[in-house]
Every structure is written in structure tokens, then in C-alpha cells.
Amino acid sequence: MTRKACVIGWPISHSRSPIIHGYWLERYGIDGAYERIAVPPDDLPSFFKSLGEKGYVGCNVTLPHKEGAFRAVRVADAATTRLGVVNTVFHRDGELWGTSTDGEGFLANLSDHVPDWQAKDRSVVILGAGGAARAIVGALLDAGCRRLLVVNRTLARAEELRRDFGPRVEPRQWMDVEKLLEDADLLVNTTSLGMSGQPRLALDLDHLPRSAVVTDIVYTPLETDLLIRARARGNVVVPGLGMLLHQAVRGFELWFGHRPEVTVELHDLVARDIDPGFKR
Numbered sequence: 001m002t003r004k005a006c007v008i009g010w011p012i013s014h015s016r017s018p019i020i021h022g023y024w025l026e027r028y029g030i031d032g033a034y035e036r037i038a039v040p041p042d043d044l045p046s047f048f049k050s051l052g053e054k055g056y057v058g059c060n061v062t063l064p065h066k067e068g069a070f071r072a073v074r075v076a077d078a079a080t081t082r083l084g085v086v087n088t089v090f091h092r093d094g095e096l097w098g099t100s101t102d103g104e105g106f107l108a109n110l111s112d113h114v115p116d117w118q119a120k121d122r123s124v125v126i127l128g129a130g131g132a133a134r135a136i137v138g139a140l141l142d143a144g145c146r147r148l149l150v151v152n153r154t155l156a157r158a159e160e161l162r163r164d165f166g167p168r169v170e171p172r173q174w175m176d177v178e179k180l181l182e183d184a185d186l187l188v189n190t191t192s193l194g195m196s197g198q199p200r201l202a203l204d205l206d207h208l209p210r211s212a213v214v215t216d217i218v219y220t221p222l223e224t225d226l227l228i229r230a231r232a233r234g235n236v237v238v239p240g241l242g243m244l245l246h247q248a249v250r251g252f253e254l255w256f257g258h259r260p261e262v263t264v265e266l267h268d269l270v271a272r273d274i275d276p277g278f279k280r
Contacts, residue, residue: 004055005255006035008047009062013038016270017060020248023269024260032256039065048072048089048096057255058090060248061098066131073098079142082164083134088251102132103139105247106217112246112262113238114213119143123183126150127201128190129157129171132217136188137165149184151177181208187230189216194224201226210234217243220274241271 007017013036021034037059039047044065051059061069066085073089073096075081086098110117122145126133129152137148148165151172152158158171172180181187187208193201195218203226208214214230215238227237245262253259264280271278 001031003030003032003057003256004035005032005058005060005251006037006056007060007062008037008039008065010038010040010064012036012062015062016244016273017062017248019270019273020245020266021252023266024252024258025256028256028258028260030256030258041065041068044068045072051089051096052091058088058251060251061087061089066100069098072096075099079103079138083131083138085131085134087247088254090251090254099250100135101247101250102135102243103142104250105243105245106136107139107143108246108249108262109240109242110213110215110238112242114236117186117213119145121146122185123147124149124186124188125177125180125184126188126190127177127193127203128152129154129161130190133190134161134164136190136217137161137169141165141168149180151180178204178207181205181212184208184212187212187214189218189224189226192218194218194226196220205229205233205235208233208235213238216240219244222271222275222278241267241274245270 007015015036018034018036025032066087069086070084076097076099080100083100088101089098119140124145129150148169149172150158150161150169151174153174155171155173162169162171192198212235214235216224216226217240218224219240223239231237
């Protein structure tokens with residue numbers, strides 16, 4: 001019997017998840033299918049009620065449904081409870097459960113590119129305080145980071161992260177960001193600045209130590225202006241596409257019973273879908 005999973009969002013045509021899961025289904029010879037489904041926000045509760053009846057073993061959840069999914073399913077772990085969002089839904093014991101895999105996807109991508117980098121006792125500057133930042137903050141704290149400076153144009157959003165995650169999170173105003181880079185071991189951009197169609201991230205990197213790692217969760221373009229400039233001055237950089245690939249691993253395992261591998265072949269397949277001119 002074919003096992004089916006899907007990704008839901010509104011809109012959803014942009015999602016690369018079917019490429020990722022389709023690659024794994026073929027590679028491991030699994031009788032399965034993975035689809036895109038556009039779900040209007042008002043239809044989300046009824047969609048989850050009928051998910052099993054329609055033959056789906058689970059789904060990925062993207063914008064704007066991550067908070068709605070959190071309210072609609074049973075939360076599988078304390079880390080997801082703390083985040084307040086769900087990006088992966090699965091059946092267990094006749095019920096729908098949900099978890100978030102963005103944080104582990106972020107750390108796995110970092111480890112792929114910088115195997116020797118350890119979060120323990122590090123100081124990190126995070127740009128932005130939205131949903132992605134929440135997942136990354138939680139993952140870095142759990143991994144032992146000493147200090148997380150969350151820089152956001154609206155300081156109140158950064159203060160919410162301190163309230164929810166504790167005193168190792170330090171809210172900071174955007175006007176102070178360049179000075180804050182002086183002690184950074186890791187710089188993370190979680191904003192949409194630098195994304196295709198969005199303004200560039202105007203950030204002077206002169207104060208950033210050349211020993212610092214720089215990563216951007218944006219993956220369209222494959223290498224943002226921030227990463228290009230950081231690489232040119234000698235920093236190790238971590239592009240965002242790998243986070244998308246690694247966050248998909250646990251969902252595939254939950255639905256199809258096999259833990260997949262993020263390969264160079266998969267990376268290049270998705271990279272060419274984003275940029276047909278991509279060459280390694």
C-alpha cells in the first residue's frame with residue numbers, strides 16, 4: 001500500500017519539499033508519494049481532521065500554518081511546546097502529533113559545513129526574532145551556547161525570546177548591531193533581508209572577527225550578499241539550503257520508516273531547481 005505524505009501552506013507552489021522527499025522515496029525504493037496541497041487558513045482545522053481519512057500518514061507545514069498546526073495537534077516534545085509552532089505532523093497511536101525540526105536542521109547544516117564548530121560556551125549574534133529565530137535560539141541554547149544576542153528592529157519581539165528562553169538571550173536594538181559583532185563566534189541571519197526580491201542586508205562586517213562563522217537561512221539566492229561579503233573577508237560561511245534539506249530528515253523517517261541521508265546529489269538537485277545555472 002502506497003504511503004502518502006504532503007506539504008501544506010498558503011500559497012504552496014514554491015515549496016521544494018516534493019523534490020526532497022521524492023528523491024528519497026526513489027533512492028530507497030519506498031512505495032510512497034509526497035504532494036503539495038494548498039490549504040486556506042480557514043480550512044486548516046477541517047484539513048487536519050480528515051488527514052488520515054484521505055490516506056496521509058502525515059505532512060509538513062509551512063507558512064502561514066505553523067502556529068495553527070501547533071494548536072490543532074498533540075505536541076510531541078518539550079522543545080516544540082516552548083517554540084509554539086509545528087512544521088511536521090505525524091500519526092501515532094491513532095492521534096495526530098506535531099513537532100518542529102527547524103532547529104535540528106539548522107544545527108545539522110552547521111555541522112555539515114563546519115564539523116569542528118561546537119556551540120558550547122559560544123557567543124552568537126542572531127538577526128531577527130521571528131519563528132525561524134525561535135527555533136534556532138532553542139537549538140543553540142540546548143547545544144550549550146553561552147550568550148545569544150538577538151537583534152531586531154522591534155525590540156519587543158526580541159524581548160519575547162528572552163522571556164520564553166531565559167537570561168542567556170539578550171535583546172538588542174538594530175542600531176547597535178555592528179558593535180555587537182566584535183565578540184561573535186557565530187552570526188546568523190534569520191530575516192528575509194537578502195532574499196530574492198527583498199532589500200539587501202546592509203550590515204558592515206568590519207567589526208566581525210574573521211574567526212566567526214556566518215550563516216544565512218535564506219536560500220534564494222543560493223548564496224546571499226551577506227555570505228559573499230563574509231567569504232571575501234575570510235569568514236567561513238554556511239548557506240541556507242542545507243537547513244531546508246536537513247529539517248526534512250526526521251519527517252521522512254516518521255512517515256516512511258527509513259532515516260534518509262542528505263547527499264551532495266540531493267543538494268545539487270534542489271540547487272538547480274532554485275538556480276538552473278548552478279554548478280558545483
